[in-house]
Amino acid sequence: MQCKSKMIERNYELAQKNLRQIFDKLPHAIFVTDKDGNILLSNSTTALTLDMSLDRLLKSNVDDLVKKGFYTKSFAMEAAETKCVKSGVLTTKLDFIQYSSSTPILDDNGEVILVVTYGRPYNTQETYASREEKERVSRRKREIEYLRSYVLDTESIVAESKKMKQVLLKAHNVAQVDSTVLLTGESGTGKEILAKYIHRHSKRSEEAFIAVNCANLPENLVESELFGYEKGAFTGANAEGKVGLFEAAHNGTLFLDEIAELPFALQAKLLRVLETCEVRRLGSHVDRKMDFRLIAATNKNLKKMVEEGLFRSDLYYRLNVIPIMIPPLRERPEDIVVLALRFLENFNKKYGLDVEFDSETFAELQSYKWPGNVRELKSVVERKVISSLQDSQTDNLIFDAMAQGNEYQYNIFKLLGLSGTLRDVLKTVEKQYINHVLRETNGKIGETAESLGIYRTVLYRKLKEYQKQNDVKV
Numbered sequence: 175m176q177c178k179s180k181m182i183e184r185n186y187e188l189a190q191k192n193l194r195q196i197f198d199k200l201p202h203a204i205f206v207t208d209k210d211g212n213i214l215l216s217n218s219t220t221a222l223t224l225d226m227s228l229d230r231l232l233k234s235n236v237d238d239l240v241k242k243g244f245y246t247k248s249f250a251m252e253a254a255e256t257k258c259v260k261s262g263v264l265t266t267k268l269d270f271i272q273y274s275s276s277t278p279i280l281d282d283n284g285e286v287i288l289v290v291t292y293g294r295p296y297n298t299q300e301t302y303a304s305r306e307e308k309e310r311v312s313r314r315k316r317e318i319e320y321l322r323s324y325v326l327d328t329e330s331i332v333a334e335s336k337k338m339k340q341v342l343l344k345a346h347n348v349a350q351v352d353s354t355v356l357l358t359g360e361s362g363t364g365k366e367i368l369a370k371y372i373h374r375h376s377k378r379s380e381e382a383f384i385a386v387n388c389a390n391l392p393e394n395l396v397e398s399e400l401f402g403y404e405k406g407a408f409t410g411a412n413a414e415g416k417v418g419l420f421e422a423a424h425n426g427t428l429f430l431d432e433i434a435e436l437p438f439a440l441q442a443k444l445l446r447v448l449e450t451c452e453v454r455r456l457g458s459h460v461d462r463k464m465d466f467r468l469i470a471a472t473n474k475n476l477k478k479m480v481e482e483g484l485f486r487s488d489l490y491y492r493l494n495v496i497p498i499m500i501p502p503l504r505e506r507p508e509d510i511v512v513l514a515l516r517f518l519e520n521f522n523k524k525y526g527l528d529v530e531f532d533s534e535t536f537a538e539l540q541s542y543k544w545p546g547n548v549r550e551l552k553s554v555v556e557r558k559v560i561s562s563l564q565d566s567q568t569d570n571l572i573f574d575a576m577a578q579g580n581e582y583q584y585n586i587f588k589l590l591g592l593s594g595t596l597r598d599v600l601k602t603v604e605k606q607y608i609n610h611v612l613r614e615t616n617g618k619i620g621e622t623a624e625s626l627g628i629y630r631t632v633l634y635r636k637l638k639e640y641q642k643q644n645d646v647k648v
Contacts, residue, residue, distance in 0.1 A: 202347075203272065203293035209254045209286040211236040222343055223293070225267045225336070243267060249276040250289045257286055263296050268340055271296045295347060331364070331371055332513050335506035341368070341498060348496050349375040354448070356433075356493045357471040359500035362549030365471040366431060368500060373427040378467055381426030386419050389435040396440055403456035420453045423466040433470040433493065434479060441486045448492050468493075503544040503551065510540050513548060517555040529562045605640055608633075 203223050205216035212235050221228040224244045236248040245266045252260040253276035261275035273296040279288040333342045348355055349372045357365040366385060373383045391399055402418025420428065430436070436444065447453055448468065452461040470493045479485035503510060514531065522529055531539075535558070544550055593599070608626065615621040623633045 202295075203274075203291075205231075205291055207236055207250050207254075207289045207291070209289070211248070211251050211254070214288070219346065220293070222339070222346065223266050223268065223270055223272065225339060245272075247274075249274050250291045252276065253278045253289050253291075254286045257284070264293075268336060268343065270340070270343065331367060332509050332516065334512050335501075335508040337501045337506050338509055341500055342371075344498055345372050346375065348372060348498070350377075352376075352467045354467075354493055354495045355469045356476075356495070356497045357469065357500065358476075358497060359473065360502045360547055361473045362547035363500040363502060364548050365473075365500060366429065368498070369427075369429045369431075369469045369471065372469060373429075373467075376427070376467065378426050382423055383427050383429065384419050384423040385429040385431065387431045389432040396437060397443070398456055400440070401443070401453055401455055404458045415455070418453065418455065420447060420464055420466070421462065424464055425466065427467045427469060430468065430470045432472060434472045434474040434476060434485060438484070438486070441489045445486065445489045445492055503547045507540050510544075510551065511536055513551055514539055514555055517552050518559065521556050521559040525559060527559060527562065529559045531558075604636075608636065608640075 203217070203220040205220050206214050208214060213232055216228065216231050218228050221231045224231065224239065226234075226244065236250050239245060240248050245264050247262065247264045249260040249262060249264075257278050257280065259275065259277050261273070263271060264274050265271050272293040274291060274293040276289050276291040278286045279290065281287050331338075331342060333339045345368055355369075355372060357368055359365055369385070370383060373379060386400070388396070398416070398418070400419050402416050402421055405415040447464070450461075451464050453464050454461050476485055476490050476494070480487045480490050503513075514536070518529065518531060521527075539551070539554075546553075594602075608622070611622050611625050615625065619630055619633060623630045626633065
């Protein structure tokens, strides 16, 4: 009897552990509450959708979440009160529209003990002919979704800003399917990192991730690199032939970066590969069946290139199945400090240093527009770390950038509010410097005049003029 009791206990613990794993494998939001709305069990997707950590979510009550604006409506409490399934549409803090359904679990006396809530992205054009059709589609989705685990890897992508959290959640959902993805955004925003994220959380994650920069391939070798070739296909070819990058990506993910640079003639051949899932090596008459997921990326406006006849329209529409635009760093200032700290930690480890940034440095980082985006931020942090070895007192991000001779690196004049004629600028600088010295001397007129190298009467006259302009209070 005792052995049977222990077996039941072990089976219960095993069931609880497996239940948590199943929850984490589900790509959509799911959580369990008690009859009072306290969240007992949830997955990371739910937490991401609500813009909070999983630990914090598991300590929350659904009524409190609604009151604090994490989402607009709780069907879980309605289900607990009515003892019936309740469902509908709600909006999360990140402006995602979700279809949510809450099912009450009753005990033998008909009392609610638990409520299970499941949510998924809401498609306003979604229509089903019948309840049976709904159940069939839902069952098919679950069968696909159980194949892989989609636990978020927060170590690889920084997403403190609302915009990046929306991008990350969209990528998280896209990872479940094999649709072609087109990543757009300025140079240096991290398109390849996001492509790797999608691959890592897809059912192809155990297979190859092949990254190809179309701009770096020599034009005369692009076709042979992508399609491969048979032995003796052309002069100078490898005697044993060569596997192309399409074949290397078989069963995995092919990432074509800077797709806009692909030669026009090869765009038609790429389209054929995508349409037929077949690849023919140079010098061969055999078509090989391929199965890979394509992710393309560009920092150019492909739609405009289509209008100008520089990019094939049929290929553009084939690539633009699921577009994801990564915002530039200047539009997500919340990410700048977190990224800088991560880069700082990495470079400290790399060079065996213990460099720290002060508040002034962080202010400079956040006020800069970062035309080179994350890539530029990383190089600036590395330069800052390395410069600490010289123990330079003049090391400053602003002057570092200006020293490179790139006027776009840092607009020091705009930062100081300097504009107008030379006379106007000189007056502005003079007032700012006098104010600075006054603060340094705690308002002592004699010391200030001496530091400035002018007579006290001259300083009084200038201060009186500034006072009229409400610039300085004496």
